[in-house]
Each structure stands twice: as C-alpha cells, then as structure tokens.
Amino acid sequence: MKPPRVRLRYVGLLSLVASIAAVGCGALFSLIVSRRLQPWELGEWRYISSIFTYFLIPLNVLNFWTVRYVSRGFQVYSTVALTGLLAGVFASLSFHMLSPLLVDRLEYMVIVAASLQLFTMFMAGSINSLALGFKPQVAQYGAMSFEIIKTVVAYFLVLLLRMKLVGAFISVTFAFVAKALIEFLMIRDAEWKGFNPGFLKDVIRLSWLPLYSTFVSSLASLDVIIVTALLGETVSIGFWTAAFTIGNLPSIALSLSAGLYPHLLREVRVKDVELSTRLVYMLSTPITLGVILIAEPLLNILRPEYTAVWPAASILAVNSYLLGILLISSTSLMGSEDIELKNKAFKPYLKSVLFKLPSLNLARFTVYLAMLVTFFSLFKPNTVSDTVALWAAIRLLANLPFSLYVTYWSSRCLKWSPPFKQMGKYFVLSLFMIPPVLLAKPHSLSIQAVDAFLELTPSILLGASVYLILLYVFDKEFRSLVWSVLRFLRTYYLVYASRDDRKPYD
Structure with missing residues (x-):
C-alpha cells in the first residue's frame, strides 16, 4: 500500500502541540520523580537511562532506514515490527544478565522493571518509525499520549503509592506500551503481510552510515567534559544547563517542520521546503525576541541564582534561531537523497549526502571543540556569568559559517530560495511586541517558582497577542x-x- 500524502501544516501543528505537551508533562514528571526519589536513586535512574543509549544503537540503525523505505512505499511493516520485538527481547535479556557488572547494589525488582522498559523502547521505537514513514501525524498522536500517560501513571505509582524507582520505570514502560498500541491501531491499514529479508540485508549492509552519524552527533556532548576539565569545577555546568534550557526555547518551532522529511522522501518539491521554513520562522522569530526580552525572569523560574546568566541565554536564543534554517536545509538534503535506490556499491555512498552531511557536522563539532579549548585556555573568566556567556558566544560563532554553507548547499541542489523577505516581515512584526512585553514585565523577581511564573504570564500573553493579531492582519x-x-x-x-x-x- 502506498503511503498517503503528507499534509505539512497539519503534521506541523500536531507536532507543535505534542512538543508543548512534552514540555508541560515532562516538567510534571520530573517534579514527581525528583520529589519522591532519593538523590542516589535519581542518580541511578539517570545512569541506567544513559546505559540504555548504547543498547538502543541497533534500534537507531533500524529506524533510520525504516523511515526512508516506508516513506517510499516499500512493504517492510511486518519485517520491522518483528525485528524490533526480537531485538528488544535480546537487548532486555542482555541488560538483565549484565546488570551485576553495569549497576551495583540495586534491588532485583528495579533491574526487572528497567529490563521491561528497555524491551518496550524497542517495541515502541520500531512502530514509531513505521508511523513516521507511513502517516507522520500518527507519530505526533503517539508522542502526546506517551507524555500524558507517563505523567498520570507516575502520579499514582511514584507519588501516591511511593513505589520510587520501580514505579518510575513502570510508568515509562506503561507509557511506551500505550504509545506503541495507539500508533499500531492508527496504521493498521498498512500492508502487514509478508517478510522482507532483503530489507534486513540492506539495513545490516548500510548500518555504517547511521552509526557514523550517531558517532558524529555524540561529539557535541564533549563540550561539557572539556569545559569541566579546563575550569576544574562543575558549578558553571549547572548555570550553562539553565541558560541552554531557556536559550533553546526557539527550537520548539522546528516541530512545525516535522512532516518535511517523510514528505521529501515521497516527492521532492521546492515549495514544501520553503513552506516549512516560513512556518518555522513564523514562530521562532517572536520566541527568540521574547527570550531576549525576558531572559532574566525566565531563568528566575528555574532558580533565582540563574538570573546571572541571562546574557548567555540571549546568545543561545540567537543560536537556536540560526540553527532553524540549518536543520531545515539538512532535512531537505537528506530527504532528497535517493542513493539507496540506485546503487548497491560502497563508494557511491561516500559521495552521497548521507555521508557528506555527517562529515560536515564532524568538521563543525571539531571546530567548536577546538575553539572551546583555545578560548578557555587563553582566557580565564572571573565570574560564572562571563564563563557561560563566552561559552555561548563560541557556540554561536562556530555554528554561523556552517549554517550559511549548508543553506547555500541545499538551495543550490534543490533550487529553492530561503524566504528572507517573509523572515524579515516576521522580525518587523515581532518588534511591536517590545513595548507591551516590557510594560508587563515584572520588576521584582519572586523566589517561589509558581509565583515567578504567574507574574511573568501577563507579559508573555500580551506580547504573543500583539504579534498574532498583527500577523493575522498582515x-x-x-x-x-x-x-x-x-x-x-x-x-x-x-x-x-x-x-x-x-x-x-x-
């Protein structure tokens, strides 16, 4: 069965709602878990979750090719679902047997609950990749259901029944099962008959491409390790995390381009890339300006001490704004590449976008890390605020040339023009938010998080209303x-x- 047409705006709006639900429910879930788990239990939970990353590598390889094949009409549904289940069983049993070496002094029931969660992650992950390729909107429904169910179950098991670490793992496990079931029911009209061993051969033969991309992406997380080693302290890392959390808010607009990748895999159309770019910057522009205007009270919601790094949060907001067009351009290049349909040889893949783009990201991350080492070796900032601001500026400077180049590369290959005129219009309309936002902005910062949020809400609502009204008019x-x-x-x-x-x- 040929996958149905992807409605970019419909999928994008659903993805935006799912992202907002993820932020809200994720915050509630973190609050529930943090309040009921002891610090060492919370640390063990984070540690086990990080270990899962390595067990999930085979699933990431499978999902990478599943989305590309399903979007192009290949009947691999039963193959992917069965492979995901079998791989999940193997990974779960492997984790269970290796747990004495990986984690120490944990109750047996915690290990069992963690093993079950790992299995459901494989099950839900394989179904999710099928949904992304067949009906991208289904994946957004699944994402919303996952966040809501996880939070509700955690409320009963962790908060009320005080099941602690076991309850946390069971909550996530139950949410993954519900997510997989919902998505499966919504794509049950796909062709589930037959088994395609040729697809699995292609996945294994070409697994080096997603593995290479995963390796490159992992380099970006080395910045925390490098800065910690150079400064000899970890206080700045906490302030960096807070600044990054606020500065990364404009990236929520990227959810509006959620349907672009599977759509381009079906059919490459220039106007779809331009539409996604306009939708993303229609939202990211006012968010970026808003973060710059109220960075200090936003950081105060997280913790009053974090207000000192508002310059870094503002710089990171500009960085997120810039990365929007980089990620859209990268998506358009990846979606338009069809080398796996043409050639079975090895060398042509080295000349394809699937290899060139991760290689370019490798250069970007290498330059970024080298700049961190150089600047923090030459300059020793006196305050945490200066340290985090310098870090944010280095990140922005490293991303700028690569963002411009990838945008140029994408526009040249696909013959599309970045909508700079519309982006300029969104910026001009956003400027009208400044007076009402500053007028309603709280002049004193409350210590309590709830009070701080409520005091800032009028400023956010007023600024958003002004922008949306002007946007509707013009x-x-x-x-x-x-x-x-x-x-x-x-x-x-x-x-x-x-x-x-x-x-x-x-």
Whole structure:
C-alpha cells in the first residue's frame, strides 16, 4: 500500500502541540520523580537511562532506514515490527544478565522493571518509525499520549503509592506500551503481510552510515567534559544547563517542520521546503525576541541564582534561531537523497549526502571543540556569568559559517530560495511586541517558582497577542492557517457531535 500524502501544516501543528505537551508533562514528571526519589536513586535512574543509549544503537540503525523505505512505499511493516520485538527481547535479556557488572547494589525488582522498559523502547521505537514513514501525524498522536500517560501513571505509582524507582520505570514502560498500541491501531491499514529479508540485508549492509552519524552527533556532548576539565569545577555546568534550557526555547518551532522529511522522501518539491521554513520562522522569530526580552525572569523560574546568566541565554536564543534554517536545509538534503535506490556499491555512498552531511557536522563539532579549548585556555573568566556567556558566544560563532554553507548547499541542489523577505516581515512584526512585553514585565523577581511564573504570564500573553493579531492582519499565509484549523475543528465537530447538535451547521 502506498503511503498517503503528507499534509505539512497539519503534521506541523500536531507536532507543535505534542512538543508543548512534552514540555508541560515532562516538567510534571520530573517534579514527581525528583520529589519522591532519593538523590542516589535519581542518580541511578539517570545512569541506567544513559546505559540504555548504547543498547538502543541497533534500534537507531533500524529506524533510520525504516523511515526512508516506508516513506517510499516499500512493504517492510511486518519485517520491522518483528525485528524490533526480537531485538528488544535480546537487548532486555542482555541488560538483565549484565546488570551485576553495569549497576551495583540495586534491588532485583528495579533491574526487572528497567529490563521491561528497555524491551518496550524497542517495541515502541520500531512502530514509531513505521508511523513516521507511513502517516507522520500518527507519530505526533503517539508522542502526546506517551507524555500524558507517563505523567498520570507516575502520579499514582511514584507519588501516591511511593513505589520510587520501580514505579518510575513502570510508568515509562506503561507509557511506551500505550504509545506503541495507539500508533499500531492508527496504521493498521498498512500492508502487514509478508517478510522482507532483503530489507534486513540492506539495513545490516548500510548500518555504517547511521552509526557514523550517531558517532558524529555524540561529539557535541564533549563540550561539557572539556569545559569541566579546563575550569576544574562543575558549578558553571549547572548555570550553562539553565541558560541552554531557556536559550533553546526557539527550537520548539522546528516541530512545525516535522512532516518535511517523510514528505521529501515521497516527492521532492521546492515549495514544501520553503513552506516549512516560513512556518518555522513564523514562530521562532517572536520566541527568540521574547527570550531576549525576558531572559532574566525566565531563568528566575528555574532558580533565582540563574538570573546571572541571562546574557548567555540571549546568545543561545540567537543560536537556536540560526540553527532553524540549518536543520531545515539538512532535512531537505537528506530527504532528497535517493542513493539507496540506485546503487548497491560502497563508494557511491561516500559521495552521497548521507555521508557528506555527517562529515560536515564532524568538521563543525571539531571546530567548536577546538575553539572551546583555545578560548578557555587563553582566557580565564572571573565570574560564572562571563564563563557561560563566552561559552555561548563560541557556540554561536562556530555554528554561523556552517549554517550559511549548508543553506547555500541545499538551495543550490534543490533550487529553492530561503524566504528572507517573509523572515524579515516576521522580525518587523515581532518588534511591536517590545513595548507591551516590557510594560508587563515584572520588576521584582519572586523566589517561589509558581509565583515567578504567574507574574511573568501577563507579559508573555500580551506580547504573543500583539504579534498574532498583527500577523493575522498582515500575513495571508497565517490567515489561511487559522481558517484551516477552524475548518478542521468544525469538521471534527460535525463528525463526532450528535445529530441534534449538528442541526445549526446543516
């Protein structure tokens, strides 16, 4: 069965809602777990979760090729689902047997619960990759259900029943099972018959490509280790984490391009890349400016001490804004590459985007890490604020040339033009947020997190309202998007409301 057409705006809006749900529910889940687990238990939970990363490498390889093959109409559904289940059983048993070497002094039930979670991660991960390739919107429904169910189950098991570490693992396990079931039911109309051993041969033969990409991505996390070694302290790392959390808020707009990759794998169209870019910057532009304006009170919500690093948060917000076009350009290059359909030899893959793009990222991360070593060896900032600000500036300077080059590369290969005119319009309209945001901005910062958030809410709502009203007046595409959402909601009401309730619309 050929995958249905991907509706970019529909998938993007669903992904945005899922991202917001993930932020809200994720914060509640973290609060529940942090309040009920002892510090050493919380550390063990984080440690086991990091160990899972290595056990999940085979799943990442399988998922990389699953999305590409399913999006192009290959019937590999049963093959992927069965392979994911078998790999999950093997990984779960392996973790269980190796647990005495990997983790020490943990209760047996904790090991059992962790092993079950690892199995469900394989099961849900394989189904999720099928959903991303077949119906990307299904993956967004699955993501929302996962976050909500995980938080609700944790409320009962961890907070009320005080099952501690076992309850935390069971909560996540239950959420993964529900996510897999929901996504499977929503893509059950796919072709599930037959087994495709040729696909597995291709996955194994070409596994070096996603493994190489995974290795390159892992280099980015070395910055924390390098800075810690150079400074000889870890206090700055905590402040960096806070600044990064706030400065990374504009990246939530990237969820609006969630449907671009599977769509390009089906059919490469220039206007779809341009549409995704406009949608992303329609949202990321006001968020970036908003973070710069209220970085200090936003950091205060996390912890009052973190307000000192508001310059770094502002720089990182600009960095996130810049990375938007880098990631869209990278996605367009990856989605337009079809080397696996043309050639079975090894050498052509070295000339493909699938290898060149990770190699370019390798150069980017190498330059970034080299700049960190150089600057922090030559300069020794006197305060934590200066340290984190320098770190953020280095990150921005390292990403800038590579972002421009990848954008140029993508526009040249796909013959598309970055919508700089529309991006400029979004920036100008965002400037009108400044007066109301600053007027409603709290002048004194509360110590309590809830009070600090409530005091900042009017500033956020007022700024967002001004921008959205102006955007509706001056942007035709946004007006079309609003009316599309209203038509969808009206259709949903007509379908699911009772017959009597539908009379006014008839």
